[in-house]
Amino acid sequence: EVQLVESGGGFIKPGGSLRLSCAGSGFIFSNLWISWVRQAPGKGLEWVGRIKAVSAGGATEYAAPVEGRFTISRDDSKNTVFLQMNSLKTGDTALYYCTTEPNDWNYAGFEHWGQGTLVSVSS
């Protein structure tokens, strides 16, 4: 069974840093494109960024609100994707999900999701 598990969330002051992890199992992790999606309390879903499989170049893309502050990386030997979050703002407070992104949207949506990890940025 495909499973994604996020970890690393917590309470942090504005300006601080946090690194989230997304560990996968049940599939060939290195083939996966992984996106991070966040959801502020009581709000809708917001795409944060993604990393392609290494076989597809391993490129990363980011949403404008996090560009330059957040960095996504992967360690396929550990079946893990990371979201390094720097210069955190109160507006980054959210539940952060990792999800599998299809490399062809004709055949799937964001199919597999973790349970989320909560990031709370407050002074």
Place this chain on the structure above:
Amino acid sequence: DIQMTQSPSSLSASVGDRVTITCRASQTISKYLNWYQQKPGKAPKVLIYASSSLQSGVPSRFSGSGSGTEFTLTISSLHPEDFATYSCQQSYTMPWTFGQGTKVEIK
């Protein structure tokens, strides 16, 4: 960025009702529209991808249609487990963007 606007933001319905939710894109997105269901405290679950393709395991009472800028999600006969929040998401061009969600509540 492509803005996705759902209507209504919430609705009240009864078991057995037919429910339709609309999602409009600020520019054409061809057929690249996906629908998700989210229950409280749970991760989203994909229902429909590419506008009208039913995700494996999703009941056939769910259907999607549309292309260009206007899309609909229809639940033909509401079941008790369908009370949830539904969100659309465009996968036409980055950044991927979501609608604000439609909460389906029990009347």
